[in-house]
Amino acid sequence: GESVGLHLPTLSVQEGDNSIINCAYSNSASDYFIWYKQESGKGPQFIIDIRSNMDKRQGQRVTVLLNKTVKHLSLQIAATQPGDSAVYFCAENKDDYKLSFGAGTTVTVRA
Amino acid sequence: GAVVSQHPSRVICKSGTSVKIECRSLDFQATTMFWYRQFPKQSLMLMATSNEGSKATYEQGVEKDKFLINHASLTLSTLTVTSAHPEDSSFYICSATGGADYEQYFGPGTRLTVT
Numbered sequence: 001g002e003s004v005g006l007h008l009p010t011l012s013v014q015e016g017d018n019s020i021i022n023c024a025y026s027n028s029a030s031d032y033f034i035w036y037k038q039e040s041g042k043g044p045q046f047i048i049d050i051r052s053n054m055d056k057r058q059g060q061r062v063t064v065l066l067n068k069t070v071k072h073l074s075l076q077i078a079a080t081q082p083g084d085s086a087v088y089f090c091a092e093n094k095d096d097y098k099l100s101f102g103a104g105t106t107v108t109v110r111a
Numbered sequence: 112g113a114v115v116s117q118h119p120s121r122v123i124c125k126s127g128t129s130v131k132i133e134c135r136s137l138d139f140q141a142t143t144m145f146w147y148r149q150f151p152k153q154s155l156m157l158m159a160t161s162n163e164g165s166k167a168t169y170e171q172g173v174e175k176d177k178f179l180i181n182h183a184s185l186t187l188s189t190l191t192v193t194s195a196h197p198e199d200s201s202f203y204i205c206s207a208t209g210g211a212d213y214e215q216y217f218g219p220g221t222r223l224t225v226t
Contacts, residue, residue: 034214043117043204043217044155089154097143097208099215101154 010106019077021105023090026071032093035064035075037086038104044089047075077107085109113139115207117218124195124225131191132221134205140185141207145215146178149202161188195225 013019025033031052036044048059050066050073057064063076073090087106091099114137124130134144143162147155159180161167167180179191188207192199202222206215 036217041202041220041222043115043206043220045217046214049214096160097215098145098157098160100157103154 009103010108012108012110013080014110015082016079019075019080019084019107021075021077021088021090021107023073023075023102024071025073025090025092025102027092027094027100028068028071030092030094033064033066033073034091034093034099035062035073036089036091036101037084038089039086047088080107080109082109082111113207113209113216115141115205115216115218117203117205117221119221120219121222122224124223126196126225127194129191129193130195130223131189132203132205132223134188134190134207134218136186136207136209136216139207139209139216141188141209142185143208144182144188145206145208146180146188146190147204147206149204149220151202155204158190192223195223197225199223200225 034049035047037047038044048062048064050057050064055066061078065074087104089104090102094100116135118133146158148158149155157170158173159167159169161180161182163182163185169175182188202220204220206217208215
């Protein structure tokens with residue numbers, strides 16, 4: 001089975017609110033994690049990444065948190081905008097450069 | 112930034128025919144390229160890893176004789192779906208890495224419909 005998974009398949013958020021998307025992984029040896037955004041009919045777009053020697057990393061309006069103790073990864077989006085509506089995937093690096101993707105969370109932003 | 116293109120973006124073919132999909136890294140040399148398949152409302156599933164000049168490595172359950180991968184240069188990998196059937200209809204996505212780090216750069220995907 002998949003070693004990376006998401007807690008909730010969908011998330012509805014009011015425009016302007018913060019979004020939190022969660023991901024659980026099972027391979028404690030994974031050392032690199034990435035969040036991708038995928039809009040309908042397009043390829044995944046890199047959002048932010050984090051290595052296992054860190055527990056937090058911030059980007060523009062996004063923050064990734066890594067809790068290695070419970071093998072949990074989250075993506076926080078500040079001040080969610082309509083353009084943030086998409087499917088979000090977490091991915092882990094398992095082996096060499098291979099990535100294993102989680103199931104995905106569909107984020108819908110309400111105006 | 113690193114750009115990966117795919118061609119065609121959409122293709123419709125008849126059952127039993129073969130289809131070739133190209134993946135190109137436009138502004139960097141891709142030592143490794145990956146091919147994924149994504150069914151509707153599902154995640155990306157890795158099909159195979161291809162390194163320039165060597166044979167592709169296929170994931171378990173992926174038929175290498177059906178999904179032919181060629182990585183003849185550092186900027187081009189091709190995936191040929193041979194004897195396509197309706198169940199091969201899917202969104203095929205490639206990614207490429209330059210090898211310096213783990214980051215993979217994804218192409219825009221190719222929607223294959225087999226009738």
